[in-house]
Every structure is written in C-alpha cells, then in structure tokens.
Amino acid sequence: MKSFNLEKEPKIESGFKVPDSYFEDFQNKMLKQIPERKVPVYSLFTSKRIRILSTAAVLILFFSVSTTQYYNTSKQHIETLALENYLADQTLLCDDLVYAFSSEEIEKMKTKIPINNNDIEDILSNEDNLELYLTN
Numbered sequence: 001m002k003s004f005n006l007e008k009e010p011k012i013e014s015g016f017k018v019p020d021s022y023f024e025d026f027q028n029k030m031l032k033q034i035p036e037r038k039v040p041v042y043s044l045f046t047s048k049r050i051r052i053l054s055t056a057a058v059l060i061l062f063f064s065v066s067t068t069q070y071y072n073t074s075k076q077h078i079e080t081l082a083l084e085n086y087l088a089d090q091t092l093l094c095d096d097l098v099y100a101f102s103s104e105e106i107e108k109m110k111t112k113i114p115i116n117n118n119d120i121e122d123i124l125s126n127e128d129n130l131e132l133y134l135t136n
Contacts, residue, residue: 098106124130
C-alpha cells in the first residue's frame with residue numbers, strides 16, 4: 001500500500017462555501033422572517049367573582065377532605081393507637097401494675113405453665129447471656 005501523508009499531499013477543497021458576513025447578518029434576517037403576533041394575557045385575579053369562587057372552592061375542598069377522614073377513621077382504631085403509643089413511650093414496672101389492679105384481677109391473670117427443670121436447664125445452657133439473667 002502506498003504511504004499517505006496529510007501534510008504533503010495536496011488538499012481537496014470542499015464544494016461548500018459560506019458567503020461573506022453570513023453569520024453576522026443571520027440573526028437580523030431570521031427576526032425579519034418571523035411574523036410578529038401579540039398573545040393576549042389574561043390575569044386570573046381581575047374580577048372579584050373569580051376570587052370569591054376560587055376561595056369557595058378551596059374551602060369546600062378542605063372541609064370535604066377533613067370530614068371524609070373523620071368519618072373513615074373509627075374511634076376504636078384511634079383508641080388502640082393511643083394506647084399502643086402510650087405503652088411504647090412509658091416504662092411500666094411491676095409495682096405500677098400491682099397498684100393499678102385489684103388482688104382479684106391479679107389472681108385472674110395468673111396462669112400455671114408446667115415447666116420441667118430439664119427444660120429450664122436446656123434453655124439456660126443454650127443461652128449466651130446467662131450472666132445477664134443471673135445478675136438481674
């Protein structure tokens with residue numbers, strides 16, 4: 001294959017040429033070709049009627065959303081959420097429970113679970129934090 005060097009070979013001129021001062025006059029020529037038209041501008045708050053209607057629409061929307069949410073949530077659901085939040089935030093001690101319930105209610109809460117000593121030993125032998133249980 002014949003060696004080719006761009007610097008030594010004669011250059012071929014392209015067939016495209018830009019007229020003199022084409023880019024300088026381009027913006028002016030383009031703006032002359034675009035037809036001018038005026039766009040009407042309407043203000044939203046020109047009349048008092050539109051203001052009143054928009055305010056009424058916002059109020060109706062606000063009250064409809066708040067009333068639907070009020071009727072959709074049941075009071076029992078709200079009460080259980082309030083109780084769960086209270087129990088999650090408060091730390092209850094055994095002494096607090098003793099004062100809150102009567103002795104009959106405490107007796108009703110007692111359950112007898114049959115646990116063998118072997119079961120307790122198995123659980124404690126598998127537990128990693130045995131010292132935590134023994135010291136508390």
